[in-house]
Structure formats: C-alpha cells, structure tokens
Amino acid sequence: MSSVKVLLGDDDAGQLGLLADLLARLRPHWSIVACARSADEVQHSLDQDRPTLAILDVRLGAVTALEIVRQQSRRVPTIFVTGDPIFAVDAFNSDAVDFVLKPVRAARLEQALAKAEASTAMPSVPAGRERTSALCLFRGQELVWAPLDEVVYFTADRKYTRVVMPGFEGLLRMGIGAVESSLDPQRFWRIHRGIIVNMRHMDSARRDDLGRLVVRLRDRAERLVVSRPNESRFTDGFF
Known part of the structure; x- marks a missing residue:
C-alpha cells in the first residue's frame, strides 16, 4: 500500500466520486483509505485510518470540515474544497495546504496536490509497484x-x-x-x-x-x- 493515505470527504456522492476519479488519475500510486459522506465518517477515518492527507468539502451537514480539522490533536495536511469562496480565509487560518473552488478541475487539483507534496515531503512518484487498493x-x-x-x-x-x-x-x-x-x-x-x-x-x-x-x-x-x-x-x- 502507498505511504500516502488519503481521506476524501464530501456529503454529495457525485462530488465525492469526482474527487476519487481525479485522484486516481493524478496520483494512482496513492491510496484512498476512505470516502466519507458525513462529519462522523470523516472523524472516524481520522481516528482509525490516520490519513496522511485529507481532501474535504468545507460543508459536511451542520458541521464544517474546518471545525473538525481544528479539533484534531494530530495535524493532518488538508486541502479544502467548496463552492463558496467565503470560507477561503477561514481555511487558510486553519493552516490549509490549499483551498480549491468547485467545480474541481484536474489542473487545479494537481496544483493543490503538488503543494501537499512540497509542504509535507510526500512521495510524488511511485515506489516500486504501489497501486490503488480500493x-x-x-x-x-x-x-x-x-x-x-x-x-x-x-x-x-x-x-x-x-x-x-x-x-x-x-x-x-x-x-x-x-x-x-x-x-x-x-x-x-x-x-x-x-x-x-x-x-x-x-x-x-x-x-x-x-x-x-x-x-x-x-x-x-x-x-x-x-x-x-x-x-x-x-x-x-x-x-
């Protein structure tokens, strides 16, 4: 399994599927450890899967992903995604890796992933024959x-x-x-x-x-x- 474990979170199934597809195309050697559709599922994955990167929609029902990330004792590099740019300032105040506006495009997500690699020393190329596992x-x-x-x-x-x-x-x-x-x-x-x-x-x-x-x-x-x-x-x- 890849050393880069990614948590995806979005309460919209279509958007979550799009993120999963884009990530599989852009970083096929990274592993998606969870596709979470609620704040509870995001929290569970953070606790159990211990991802090395999170890509989260800001709005997760009544709770925002910003709140969840701020409450973590372990810092998880996070790329926030949203259709509402009003959250951008809060996202960067939460030490976000990047903030991507919807609709998410491959080129823009690639920029965010490259930032994550540069800021957290993630491997940007496959090691051996590491491939997606789910x-x-x-x-x-x-x-x-x-x-x-x-x-x-x-x-x-x-x-x-x-x-x-x-x-x-x-x-x-x-x-x-x-x-x-x-x-x-x-x-x-x-x-x-x-x-x-x-x-x-x-x-x-x-x-x-x-x-x-x-x-x-x-x-x-x-x-x-x-x-x-x-x-x-x-x-x-x-x-």
Whole structure:
C-alpha cells in the first residue's frame, strides 16, 4: 500500500466520486483509505485510518470540515474544497495546504496536490509497484467503497468504466485507459481494448469453435473474448 493515505470527504456522492476519479488519475500510486459522506465518517477515518492527507468539502451537514480539522490533536495536511469562496480565509487560518473552488478541475487539483507534496515531503512518484487498493464507484445513486481484489473485471462503457464484482456492478466515471494506469499489470490483464480482467478470478482460457481465445471465469457464466493482439499473454498450458 502507498505511504500516502488519503481521506476524501464530501456529503454529495457525485462530488465525492469526482474527487476519487481525479485522484486516481493524478496520483494512482496513492491510496484512498476512505470516502466519507458525513462529519462522523470523516472523524472516524481520522481516528482509525490516520490519513496522511485529507481532501474535504468545507460543508459536511451542520458541521464544517474546518471545525473538525481544528479539533484534531494530530495535524493532518488538508486541502479544502467548496463552492463558496467565503470560507477561503477561514481555511487558510486553519493552516490549509490549499483551498480549491468547485467545480474541481484536474489542473487545479494537481496544483493543490503538488503543494501537499512540497509542504509535507510526500512521495510524488511511485515506489516500486504501489497501486490503488480500493475503489469508490457508483451503484445507481449510491456511492460504494469496494476492495480492488474483489473486482472480477472492468469493461469500457462509453466514456466510463463498468466494474463487475460478485453480486453487483458499479460505474467509475473515468475511461478504461485511466483505470488501467492505476492497476498492477501483473494482477490485472488487458485482454481486449475494452476489457481488463483480475487474474485471481480467471479459471481457464481455450479456443472456441470460431478459433477465438476465450477466458472462463470462476463461478461466473460469462465468457470473455481475448483480442488477437493480447493473446501473447497466454501461453500453452498456463492454466
């Protein structure tokens, strides 16, 4: 797991998902330890997960993130996010790393993350093969926190990525190329332009009647076709 552990907090599921997507794209080697939607959840993560960086919406119901951060005995570098610039002065008085106005753009968040790295000596490049270990994804209107190991496969869904897991499916609001950049290529294989498979869920691979190489999954009925350019990853007798 990455040495940089990030707590995300926003009471709006859509905004929380956007932050998670942007962070996964900009810092794929950092770990998101929690996606909190209330002041209580933020406080719980600060106490239990001990994040090294927090990215928090200022308004969290009746309590502001500014109040929560001020009350911490342990200083947690924090980037505050809000649609109301009136909070900017208070944020910087709370020793904020940065203050980002909504709508959050990738370029602006990148500036804030770079400030965090510079001010807190966070590693700005991956160490070894550190990758994300969990995902914040949408299941209908609900935001779900899902361990990466439980993902069976990813499949492209227009400009988004569908995440298939045992028992349900969710949606990442980012393209499959961006998703691939945050995954360990030794564990997740791109078998098709629009499909990435978790190797731990593979059962076998064999030719069908049309000569196509087809992956069978453990405990699932669907079959996934391997594109010709990706067949070289599979060697005779591998399974």
